[in-house]
Amino acid sequence: MTLDTFLTGTRSQLETALANSFTDSGNRQLTEAIHYSLLDGGKRLRPALVRAAGEIAGADVNQWLTPACALEMIHVYSLIHDDLPAMDNDDLRRGKPTSHKKFNEATAILAGDALQAEAFALLANSQDLNDAQARKMIQTLASACGASGMVAGQMIDLQSEDKTLDLTQLANLHSLKTGALIQAALKLGAYGQANADAALIEALDLYGQAIGLAFQITDDILDVTGSTDVLGKPKGSDQAAEKSTYVSLLGLPEAQLKAKQQHQLAIKALQAIDLDESSILWQLADYVIERDH
Amino acid sequence: MTLDTFLTGTRSQLETALANSFTDSGNRQLTEAIHYSLLDGGKRLRPALVRAAGEIAGADVNQWLTPACALEMIHVYSLIHDDLPAMDNDDLRRGKPTSHKKFNEATAILAGDALQAEAFALLANSQDLNDAQARKMIQTLASACGASGMVAGQMIDLQSEDKTLDLTQLANLHSLKTGALIQAALKLGAYGQANADAALIEALDLYGQAIGLAFQITDDILDVTGSTDVLGKPKGSDQAAEKSTYVSLLGLPEAQLKAKQQHQLAIKALQAIDLDESSILWQLADYVIERDH
Numbered sequence: 001m002t003l004d005t006f007l008t009g010t011r012s013q014l015e016t017a018l019a020n021s022f023t024d025s026g027n028r029q030l031t032e033a034i035h036y037s038l039l040d041g042g043k044r045l046r047p048a049l050v051r052a053a054g055e056i057a058g059a060d061v062n063q064w065l066t067p068a069c070a071l072e073m074i075h076v077y078s079l080i081h082d083d084l085p086a087m088d089n090d091d092l093r094r095g096k097p098t099s100h101k102k103f104n105e106a107t108a109i110l111a112g113d114a115l116q117a118e119a120f121a122l123l124a125n126s127q128d129l130n131d132a133q134a135r136k137m138i139q140t141l142a143s144a145c146g147a148s149g150m151v152a153g154q155m156i157d158l159q160s161e162d163k164t165l166d167l168t169q170l171a172n173l174h175s176l177k178t179g180a181l182i183q184a185a186l187k188l189g190a191y192g193q194a195n196a197d198a199a200l201i202e203a204l205d206l207y208g209q210a211i212g213l214a215f216q217i218t219d220d221i222l223d224v225t226g227s228t229d230v231l232g233k234p235k236g237s238d239q240a241a242e243k244s245t246y247v248s249l250l251g252l253p254e255a256q257l258k259a260k261q262q263h264q265l266a267i268k269a270l271q272a273i274d275l276d277e278s279s280i281l282w283q284l285a286d287y288v289i290e291r292d293h
Numbered sequence: 294m295t296l297d298t299f300l301t302g303t304r305s306q307l308e309t310a311l312a313n314s315f316t317d318s319g320n321r322q323l324t325e326a327i328h329y330s331l332l333d334g335g336k337r338l339r340p341a342l343v344r345a346a347g348e349i350a351g352a353d354v355n356q357w358l359t360p361a362c363a364l365e366m367i368h369v370y371s372l373i374h375d376d377l378p379a380m381d382n383d384d385l386r387r388g389k390p391t392s393h394k395k396f397n398e399a400t401a402i403l404a405g406d407a408l409q410a411e412a413f414a415l416l417a418n419s420q421d422l423n424d425a426q427a428r429k430m431i432q433t434l435a436s437a438c439g440a441s442g443m444v445a446g447q448m449i450d451l452q453s454e455d456k457t458l459d460l461t462q463l464a465n466l467h468s469l470k471t472g473a474l475i476q477a478a479l480k481l482g483a484y485g486q487a488n489a490d491a492a493l494i495e496a497l498d499l500y501g502q503a504i505g506l507a508f509q510i511t512d513d514i515l516d517v518t519g520s521t522d523v524l525g526k527p528k529g530s531d532q533a534a535e536k537s538t539y540v541s542l543l544g545l546p547e548a549q550l551k552a553k554q555q556h557q558l559a560i561k562a563l564q565a566i567d568l569d570e571s572s573i574l575w576q577l578a579d580y581v582i583e584r585d586h
Binding site: 022024025026027029030031034077081084086087104105106107109110112113114115116117118120121124125130131132134135138139142143145146147148149151152153154155156158159176 | 315317318319320322323327370374377379380398399400402403408409410411414416417418424425428436438440441442444445446447448451469
């Protein structure tokens with residue numbers, strides 16, 4: 001299967017499942033705000049990782065689709081909160097007004113809060129997962145997005161404004177802010193198969209670590225080499241915000257080399273479990289460093 | 294056991310468990326902000342409900358203490374977010390600066406976000422709960438605090454400012470905003486015993502519904518009859534904010550009658566499971582309508 005077909009198929013299954021998983025809340029405006037952010041498209045890269053890992057582990061569609069939805073709910077809640085005035089203060093996301101612009105700040109905070117709870121509810125309530133599976137997925141997701149994961153990453157990111165980080169600090173920031181959820185995506189997919197092999201989980205974890213970092217380095221590179229139109233956000237915005245990036249610390253050629261090295265590590269992890277370049281995870285690793293937005 | 298002894302004992306066990314349950318995060322300021330709000334005392338009424346229900350169901354201390362901590366984490370996250378400038382905009386809580394005043398807005402948002410994740414992590418990771426128990430507790434807690442529970446209640450509360458609600462709308466607001474978590478507290482306690490009796494759960498649910506409402510009506514009454522010193526917040530603040538309350542809709546004597554009626558419903562639920570006035574839940578029901586703050 002080509003990556004394009006895979007991504008399109010994942011998006012379509014995911015959008016339907018997300019729309020069904022959350023049909024109503026105790027309040028109309030809250031429902032609208034949740035739908036507005038949850039169903040607005042996006043690359044859906046994390047759900048694709050859940051699916052790809054799930055299929056390799058031998059999970060069927062119901063077993064990867066639920067954790068894919070839960071993980072996307074966490075991702076979307078984090079975007080809503082990151083955009084808030086007290087955080088990154090962004091007015092636009094994917095060309096549309098951010099939640100607090102479209103509704104108001106209180107609604108955006110609450111939509112994010114609700115999405116986090118709904119993510120865990122979805123896993124806990126799924127009839128396609130046995131108790132041990134549901135529990136393991138909740139452990140993995142809660143740990144990835146909690147005080148030692150994604151939230152800590154966002155906190156460090158905010159504290160790092162106008163400061164120069166060293167490479168270790170930058171890697172730590174990204175491994176918490178975006179890496180933790182990417183690694184969780186792969187594990188959640190594999191846990192869709194109740195008896196997933198430990199060596200498989202280990203390889204997926206190494207792969208996740210490598211593409212997470214490759215993804216971030218590529219983001220930093222695109223901020224310099226990309227085009228504003230294709231990126232959907234102003235080129236050079238990292239530089240304007242005086243953020244430490246792999247390009248600002250290493251220069252462009254070294255940053256490109258580092259992205260390729262991470263790509264190689266990802267491929268090595270896949271080879272260890274006998275996946276070749278026709279596999280979706282291999283194609284995803286290529287995509288992560290070759291994309292133009 | 295007297296209620297005082299019970300509450301003091303619960304607080305002491307809870308504070309120790311909370312301090313141990315969350316010792317460190319990926320970031321120092323985040324850890325500080327979480328500890329600041331989580332370990333600042335308070336009545337700890339919800340954990341006491343978890344414990345009382347747990348003891349009646351036959352749960353041992355490890356089985357009620359974990360859900361009590363998880364529930365309190367959710368409660369504390371909701372207080373941090375409710376206090377934010379975009380929400381209720383409160384500078385003080387229990388006589389201390391609120392989280393966004395002590396730290397800053399971004400930190401307060403993130404401390405709340407992290408606490409929500411940690412609550413689910415705590416339940417999922419507990420070695421004292423079997424898979425089915427942990428899952429049932431997570432289902433109950435996520436549903437109580439999600440888009441059809443507590444968060445919807447806060448959304449309705451914000452939308453109701455400067456509006457006059459009718460009694461049905463007011464009851465709906467409170468059953469979502471505070472009732473859902475109180476009912477969850479009782480269920481979580483009972484689930485501490487893996488084989489809790491269905492009739493017991495049913496009785497605790499009715500009891501929770503009744504004391505939740507009695508608690509809120511009493512809050513509204515105290516805003517009129519209480520003293521600013523004892524309340525720890527300005528007397529008359531509901532009136533100043535032109536909020537619909539049981540007193541504004543019914544007048545003081547009718548509101549007091551309604552609180553007593555709810556108290557009677559709570560007692561009836563306890564009698565159905567053969568609890569008498571020496572039981573902690575009975576004493577708690579009395580306390581809810583007799584308290585002065």
